[in-house]
Amino acid sequence: MxxxxxxxxxxxxxxxxxxxxxxxxxxxxxDENSHYEYAILLARLGRAPQPGDRDPALVESVARLMLDRGHGLRVPGPTGDPIPAFNMELGRQPATFYFVPARLSQLxxxxxxxxxxxxxxxxxxxxxxxxxxxxxxxxxxxxxxxxxxxxxxxxxxxxxxxxxxxxxxxxxxxxxxxxxxxxxxxxxxxxxxxxxxxxxxxxxxxxxxxxxxxxxxxxxxxxxxxxxxxxxxxxxxxxxxxxxxxxxxxxxxxxxxAVTEDDSRPISWRVAPTGTATRADDGLLGERAFLVRATTSIGRLTQVLAGDDVVRGGDRGLTAFAWMRASVPGESTVGGIELTQGGIATRSTAILDDRWRPIRIHFVPRGPDAVRVAIVAERGTLLADGIVVAADDRRGLPLASEPSVHAGTWDGRAFANLLANASAEVPRYGLHPELTRLVVALGVPVDALDAALSLSGWPSIDxxxxxxxxxxxxxxxxxxxxxxxxxxxxxxxxxxxxxxxxxxxxxxxxxxxxxxxxxxxxxxxxxxxxxxxxxxxxxxxxxxxxxxxxxxxxxxxxxxxxxxxxxxxxxxxxxxxxxxxxxxxxxxxxxxxxxxxxxxxxxxxxx
Structure with missing residues (x-):
């Protein structure tokens, strides 16, 4: 040419x-408003911003601009009034792209x-x-x-x-x-x-x-x-x-x-090391570990939990931990997610997903020191399924008056715990863990393999x-x-x-x-x-x-x-x-x- x-x-x-x-x-x-927010905070802080760095004044100025012009995606807020959609990119996206826009914003x-x-x-x-x-x-x-x-x-x-x-x-x-x-x-x-x-x-x-x-x-x-x-x-x-x-x-x-994580943040809910993450009863390893299926839906749920649509402001951002009611061992109990912000805790037996539909959280006790948590959407879609292990000599989960034990920002990045889940998720299908690690390394999510092996009744092409x-x-x-x-x-x-x-x-x-x-x-x-x-x-x-x-x-x-x-x-x-x-x-x-x-x-x- x-x-x-x-x-x-x-x-x-x-x-x-x-x-x-x-x-x-x-x-x-x-999501341009969210990408703008990321770049502005990167320029202001000189480092990759985290959910706790969100500036309510910045969000409000962007939201006001969108509302005044009648543009932008609107979603029903908790009160029923429309609010601008605002994604939580902070802490989820790598900073690589944003360095140049951050510099340009300072002009x-x-x-x-x-x-x-x-x-x-x-x-x-x-x-x-x-x-x-x-x-x-x-x-x-x-x-x-x-x-x-x-x-x-x-x-x-x-x-x-x-x-x-x-x-x-x-x-x-x-x-x-x-x-x-x-x-x-x-x-x-x-x-x-x-x-x-x-x-x-x-x-x-x-x-x-x-x-x-x-x-x-x-x-x-x-x-x-x-x-x-x-x-x-x-x-x-x-x-x-x-x-x-x-x-x-x-x-x-x-x-x-893909899986590089910043472990310097004080997160109590964390991704366990390779080989310790599991949904099996005999795999309760690690301390204060909330181990979930690595799906995109987890990231979506994180956006709701960490978004201003739920709680505004705060020096560390929204923190969340599960709580459970008294229950008979072996029976499922519907509980909720405890949202803690600035020392004020509120409980709910249901939260809302990104389209403001109810999500139910099911708890099944697994012995005196652990509980299995399943977060299920309105139509039965599984968003999370994991084991919560109590710390030290505690039994069950912490009470609302003691939120610090399991509190922490839930990052929710899907690729962060793919390898951790690989060794525990796939052997039940008769596959070798090393094969799973190779599949993960090639960029195929474990859940895609999981679905290909276990799901039935996929929608027909017509x-x-x-x-x-x-x-x-x-x-x-x-x-x-x-x-x-x-x-x-x-x-x-x-x-x-x-x-x-x-x-x-x-x-x-x-x-x-x-x-x-x-x-x-x-x-x-x-x-x-x-x-x-x-x-x-x-x-x-x-x-x-x-x-x-x-x-x-x-x-x-x-x-x-x-x-x-x-x-x-x-x-x-x-x-x-x-x-x-x-x-x-x-x-x-x-x-x-x-x-x-x-x-x-x-x-x-x-x-």
């Missing part, structure tokens, strides 16, 4: 991304709107890295198919949902940029027929992506599978052995970043619920704006379905008739397919309750998806139309972006 051709997707991307940056009001993107301190737009520039720059990586990938793809190589970066630059996210404050953007660099490294390795020199770039980029946001782990299984498959089909035995060794090195590096979730994921990949409530017209989505079907048919045709492009299709298809399975699949099968799959979870695999689209569409373009064909494809992409900006964004926010 010539330099002149490379300028086209760069200019197009910058024009659209900056348009979103300027046109979309502050905090009118998923202007008297206007929140100006701050937000300046901080968004970091996301625009990261999106530009994705486009540049697409240009690199397209250059090597052009050796097989010139049209596909030219079209590839334009496909990336014309996905409205992607450019919308790059115009907002969101740590997705660093994970997406790192993933794009990793895929560009794979393309260089294939194009130069040398995996070894570029492997370090691929692994390093994946580690950076995971350090930005743990959702980047969804890309790891597909990358490693594509790597092994490609080397296995095109390399010698020595190269294959080297690839297997690199597999384990990469898995260890990525897993280390059920209304499944169809809705698949359609929602597709829509939000193409583009759902604001807090995912602003849509393109139905005709636009339907047109994208038709284009996708044409591209899919072209890919299948190439697999059968074009050996030169087969290698690229298999690598890109493996990465894109595995990412979809890991990132979207759990939502579809109901593993994560009523959560809906957002298409942006697929953006770490945007480049391989765009490569498949480019190869598929170019299969139907005659070689004699090598100039007109790409122009038509690019024009369709530009029309798609124009529909998003002038058909949705401008009428809604500026009309």
């Amino acid at each position: 010539s330099r002149r051709l490379a300028l086209g997707p760069i200019a197009l991307y910058l024009a659209v991304s900056v348009a979103f940056l300027l046109l979309v009001p502050s905090f009118e993107a998923p 202007v301190a008297d206007s929140i709107d100006t701050q937000v737009r300046i901080m968004r520039l970091w996301s625009v720059a990261l999106g530009l890295i994705v486009v540049l990586a697409a240009i690199v990938a397209g250059r090597f793809l052009a050796r097989v198919d010139h049209i596909a190589g030219v079209v590839l970066p334009y496909v990336v630059a014309t996905v409205p949902g992607f450019t919308f996210i790059t115009g907002t404050i969101n740590n997705d953007n660093l994970a997406n940029a790192a993933a794009a660099i990793a895929f560009a490294g794979i393309c260089i390795a294939i194009g130069t027929r040398a995996w070894r020199p570029w492997l370090l770039l691929v692994v390093g980029a994946l580690v950076v992506g995971v350090a930005a946001k743990r959702t980047a782990l969804t890309l790891v299984p597909g990358v490693l599978m594509a790597f092994l498959a490609d080397v296995g089909m095109h390399g010698s035995r020595r190269r294959l052995a080297f690839a297997v060794l690199c597999l384990f090195v990469a898995a260890v590096l990525v897993h280390t970043v 059920s209304p619920r499944t169809q809705f979730l698949v359609w929602f994921a597709f829509q939000s990949f193409i583009g759902r704006f604001g807090w995912l409530v602003l849509l393109l017209s139905d005709e636009v989505y339907q047109g994208c379905v038709i284009l996708g079907a044409i591209a899919a048919a072209g890919v299948l045709w190439r697999l059968v008739t074009d050996p030169a492009s087969r290698r690229w299709i298999l690598v890109a298809g493996t990465i894109a397919g595995m990412t979809a399975v890991v990132a979207i699949g759990p939502f579809i099968i109901g593993l994560w309750g009523d959560e809906w799959p957002q298409g942006r979870y697929l953006y770490p695999a945007l480049l391989p998806i765009a490569m498949l689209i480019s190869l598929g569409l170019s299969a139907w373009i005659p070689r004699r139309r090598a100039t007109a064909g790409p122009i038509v494809v690019v024009a369709i992409g530009i029309a798609l972006q124009a529909s998003a900006i002038f058909g949705t964004i401008v009428p809604h926010y500026r009309g």
Whole structure:
């Protein structure tokens, strides 16, 4: 691809991304208010903020701005009045992405709107890295198919949902940029027929992506599978052995970043060391350990417990511990969660989840010094199931008048105790713990394996619920704006379905008739397919309750998806139309972006 051709997707991307940056009001993107809060506190404190660092005045100023403008996602508050949705990112997200926005926020301190737009520039720059990586990938793809190589970066630059996210404050953007660099490294390795020199770039980029946001782990299984498959089909035995060794090195590096925890905080409810976490009666090891299933729902419950929707202010943030009523051993007793803030404790037999539906907490005594706790949602969805062990010589759980024994901020990060649970959760299915650790290291949550082995009655593909979730994921990949409530017209989505079907048919045709492009299709298809399975699949099968799959979870695999689209569409373009064909494809992409900006964004926010 010539330099002149490379300028086209760069200019197009910058024009659209900056348009979103300027046109979309502050905090009118998923969790942008929470990402803003994180960056501001990071700049103020000089360290990664924790839940106890939340500044009520900062939250109130952001909430007031959202309420005054009538924008933002609203949820019913405890009193029934609508309140702005405010995620608890503090203590949950790595600080990697936020360092630059934190610095940028210090340039202007008297206007929140100006701050937000300046901080968004970091996301625009990261999106530009994705486009540049697409240009690199397209250059090597052009050796097989010139049209596909030219079209590839334009496909990336014309996905409205992607450019919308790059115009907002969101740590997705660093994970997406790192993933794009990793895929560009794979393309260089294939194009130069040398995996070894570029492997370090691929692994390093994946580690950076995971350090930005743990959702980047969804890309790891597909990358490693594509790597092994490609080397296995095109390399010698020595190269294959080297690839297997690199597999384990990469898995260890990525897993280390994923499960790193800050143990300096005074947390009484903690993740037990490897091998001690268990839900079995004979595994009561450790002291004051609340050991739970590692699920995304745990993080959701944490957001409720630690959020201002429940308790405001406090020097350490919300602390929580379970309490139980007198009960007959062996019988289930409904109890509650004790919320302690500033020495004031309140009890409840039920709390509310993030949609303000009741959650029940069941307690089953396990001997004189322990109790099993199960937290169950309204429809029976299991949110947590663990053993609470009393400290020292105490029996049962601490009383309300003595909250300090088990009190502590519940972090709830899912990947933190995956390995801890692995050795205890899986042997009951007859699997070896080491296999489980490998699965975890590859980025597949233990619960996904658990569900695959134990759940029955998964929703069929033709059920209304499944169809809705698949359609929602597709829509939000193409583009759902604001807090995912602003849509393109139905005709636009339907047109994208038709284009996708044409591209899919072209890919299948190439697999059968074009050996030169087969290698690229298999690598890109493996990465894109595995990412979809890991990132979207759990939502579809109901593993994560009523959560809906957002298409942006697929953006770490945007480049391989765009490569498949480019190869598929170019299969139907005659070689004699090598100039007109790409122009038509690019024009369709530009029309798609124009529909998003002038058909949705401008009428809604500026009309």
